[in-house]
Amino acid sequence: MGNPKHDGSSHMFPCEHCQVRGHTMCAALHGDHLAALEKMRVGNRTVPAGTDLFRQGEINKEVFTLLEGWVMLYTLLEDGRRQINEFCLPGAAFGFEVERDSPAPYTAQAVTDVRLCVLPGPSLVEFLKQEPVMLLELARTCGRSRILDFQHLMNLGRRTARERVASLLLELFVRVRMRSPDVHGDTINLPLTQEHIGDALGLTNIHVNRVLRGLREDEIVTLKSHRLEILDPDKLAEEAGFDSEVYVPYLTHQ
Amino acid sequence: MGNPKHDGSSHMFPCEHCQVRGHTMCAALHGDHLAALEKMRVGNRTVPAGTDLFRQGEINKEVFTLLEGWVMLYTLLEDGRRQINEFCLPGAAFGFEVERDSPAPYTAQAVTDVRLCVLPGPSLVEFLKQEPVMLLELARTCGRSRILDFQHLMNLGRRTARERVASLLLELFVRVRMRSPDVHGDTINLPLTQEHIGDALGLTNIHVNRVLRGLREDEIVTLKSHRLEILDPDKLAEEAGFDSEVYVPYLTHQ
DNA sequence: CGCGATTTTGATCAATGTCAAAGGTGGTGG
DNA sequence: CCACCACCTTTGACATTGATCAAAATCGCG
Numbered sequence A, B: 001m002g003n004p005k006h007d008g009s010s011h012m013f014p015c016e017h018c019q020v021r022g023h024t025m026c027a028a029l030h031g032d033h034l035a036a037l038e039k040m041r042v043g044n045r046t047v048p049a050g051t052d053l054f055r056q057g058e059i060n061k062e063v064f065t066l067l068e069g070w071v072m073l074y075t076l077l078e079d080g081r082r083q084i085n086e087f088c089l090p091g092a093a094f095g096f097e098v099e100r101d102s103p104a105p106y107t108a109q110a111v112t113d114v115r116l117c118v119l120p121g122p123s124l125v126e127f128l129k130q131e132p133v134m135l136l137e138l139a140r141t142c143g144r145s146r147i148l149d150f151q152h153l154m155n156l157g158r159r160t161a162r163e164r165v166a167s168l169l170l171e172l173f174v175r176v177r178m179r180s181p182d183v184h185g186d187t188i189n190l191p192l193t194q195e196h197i198g199d200a201l202g203l204t205n206i207h208v209n210r211v212l213r214g215l216r217e218d219e220i221v222t223l224k225s226h227r228l229e230i231l232d233p234d235k236l237a238e239e240a241g242f243d244s245e246v247y248v249p250y251l252t253h254q
Numbered sequence C: 001c002g003c004g005a006t007t008t009t010g011a012t013c014a015a016t017g018t019c020a021a022a023g024g025t026g027g028t029g030g
Numbered sequence D: 001c002c003a004c005c006a007c008c009t010t011t012g013a014c015a016t017t018g019a020t021c022a023a024a025a026t027c028g029c030g
Helices: A031-040 A121-130 A132-158 A161-179 A194-201 A205-217 A233-240 A244-250 B031-040 B121-130 B132-158 B161-179 B194-201 B205-217 B233-240 B244-251
Strands: A043-047 A052-054 A062-068 A071-076 A082-088 A107-110 A114-120 A187-189 A221-224 A227-230 B043-047 B052-054 B062-068 B071-076 B082-088 B107-110 B114-120 B187-189 B221-224 B227-230
Touching (some): A031 A121, A062 A121, A071 A194, A132 A161, A132 A194, A132 A244, A161 A194, A161 A227, A205 A221, B082 B194, B114 B121, B132 B161, B132 B244, B161 B187, B161 B194, B161 B221, B161 B227, B161 B244
Antiparallel strands (some): A062 A114, A221 A227, B062 B114, B187 B227, B221 B227
């Protein structure tokens, strides 16, 4: 776990060339407006897996946009129980301070090595007031995330362990695939441990393991050395109780 | 369950006199700006307990602001399992269509008799583009709601039944109390059945009942005929694992 | 008073957690 | 290039929480 590498000269990464801009609220900006945002940037940052971007209970004033890699947002109880609230994929933004000067109620930690774009929160808020279209996109994105949260509440509250695992794997498969529409096939990289999966689904890593074995034996999915392969998409969707009609639209951007 | 009573003449309820405006995104508006919003209003609406405002799977184009009573947002699985995602209290807004022309992924239903302010969604979106401060407040409110969602994810994923019940009761007590700062005392109206509580917490109504008995026997809270009395606030907070420092700020508006 | 909805209690069961320990795997330094 | 180590996965035996099934008691309301 090394130190973050910081790129001071932010003009080295012009927003014009940003690989994920189309998936972010920045997509709304062009020309001078985009240039103004670019001037505001703290810069890009690269951190190794395991790094905390900010911690539960501490004040955070930076807004991050994930360029590459996976980040997770989680909450801890005092005795160490962990709930992973969200897995962030490239294009996702996080770190907005919704309540001024309040400590962050969750931790953001890099799951893999990660590359981020960093903006100063307070300046961004001022900027957004001048750019209602971008602000609207932020609000929409937040709304979409809440729909995903609802899906996860359903997972935790009312689904069996097997349904939860199926649902999460399918969700992640769809989300990863939607970011790279030109790639096809039934396999993706999934840089999570079984403990990550358990902490997102309210299960122990041990039980996740047993469920994964079941899904493998039934030839629905396999998960081996961070590769997720979907053997039977229809059966998986059925196991997950995943209503594609309703939920896929909300997985697109995020 | 009667029909909704609709008030056609929206000028009968000027926004100036709105009881909950201070708790909503409308708080940002004054003078002509507020008048413009008022002109847009469909009007106020009164519906009896049990009415669906909109249903999962159907398109909804109205944005509701709750003026009086309780509303719940829930998601159903095909076999009838229900997850209540949120209890809305006066001042809460819901019904925004975050994904254009997509079916609502959850149902909004009145828990009690309810009075609402109704705005046409598409016009509101256009209006918000002209009112960045109000739009910012909308985004902030959505962000705050997500923090609550995270709290609920922790409930469902990592807390025991007793902790969940304690946490929900404390949350609702605080939220109800914060809306009427001049009222004091250790008792509030809680118009939920034990089945509502179970469906919000991923428990059966039967188990909720047993947990409530435990909390009553330990002289922590009593819940009888829709009155919630907090006998021992400190013990309750301890049972709930509720970190007031961190979470109370996010309960204020919503 | 009577009916449907809700609460309450008891007995039993199943899903998932806990504890323990044995394999694997990948990465690092000698 | 190998050996070691930390971390992760896998499996088994057993414990526990909360679900399920059944039924009685109570409540609110017309």
